[in-house]
Amino acid sequence: MDIVVGPYGMQSPHAYRRSQSDMYDDLVAHAQYAEELGYDGIALTEHSFWYDGYCPSLLTALGPVAVNTSRIKLVTGTLLVPQHDPLKVAEQAAVVDRLSNGRLVLGLGAGYRPEEFHGHGVEVGRIGARFLEAYEVVRRALSQETFSFEGEFYHYKGVSLKTRPLQAEVPMWVCAGFAEWSVKAAAKRGWPYCTTGDAECGPTVFDQYDAFARDFGHDPRTLKRALFKDLYIQRTDEEADVLTEQDYWPAMRDQFIGFGFFRMKNPDGTQVTEPPPGMKEQFIINPNRPRGGPAKVREMIRPVLGYGLDMLLVRLGWANFRDDRMRISMETFAKEVMPMLREGRKP
DSSP: OEEEEEEEOOOOOGGGOOOHHHHHHHHHHHHHHHHHHTOSEEEEOOOSSOTTOOOSOHHHHHHHHHHTOSSSEEEEEEEEGGGSOHHHHHHHHHHHHHHTTSOEEEEEEOOOOHHHHHHTTOOOTTHHHHHHHHHHHHHHHHHOSSEEEEOSSOEEEEEOOSSOOSSSSOOEEEEOTTOHHHHHHHHHHTOOEEEOOOTTTHHHHHHHHHHHHHHTTOOGGGSOEEEEEEOEEOSSHHHHHHHIIIIIHHHHHIIIIISSSOOOBOTTSOBOOSOOTTHHHHHHSOTTSOEESHHHHHHHHGGGGGSOOSEEEEEOOOSSSOHHHHHHHHHHHHHHTHHHHHHTSOO
């Protein structure tokens, strides 16, 4: 199982305003530190038109990471491919794969925020169908010397990328949460699947994935599975409490209330501006989001050992808060939790 730190978003929320330059410098420095600590990869996540500078261009951001590291995989988790020209995505991916000496892992997702589709001039309707076509265009462009494609949204004839990826087959993943259409579509095509699942729904998603695969004549044992986890670790439970209270919750509060995740209205029709009772507890004191010192986190993350994962992505922070806390999180997880995951048994 590959263990990947991230995805990083390079966000600068109200509670921790930082310059874009500092955040992107942190990304490179943390990638180098992740390599030193023994992580298998570093991941980035994408959104557009967010007030806090959320990274809108993953492959561009991975360029300096590629040339300043030598071993770790560079993971897009997730690149929202329907919002872009998929052929241009393939061209940029080929360049990053060359720059990294064949270390790119391409996680593609559909997206969900109407503001992003509107901003990119893309029709909001039928996002799933558009995603499936875009994924296939990228796959063909990267794996075939010359390809053609005739779909509802994309049309190409006799196209050949002149900058080819170093890898004969760039690893590609469907990163799409819990929606049944995405699980079914990936299983039908034998595409690797990454879910943003909590502990109680991760196995359910993978059970669906396996069942659909069998329905379509695929052996589930040949399919690849990945899981994304928010995880908050410091050297002690008390330090982890400070991390989530001062770093994680302010950012999540901004996003859920003010920036499109949480679209609740007051009885008078105005937008909710304060979290409803219990929301903070739901997202901080949630047993499915491991949080605490090493012993507590080991216990909380142990269920993933039964999922048959090929890749685990652990988001320890957003590279936008305190560098010292992020480095403690990275080191503590690598030294105190990763050995258990590597060995597949209790420490």
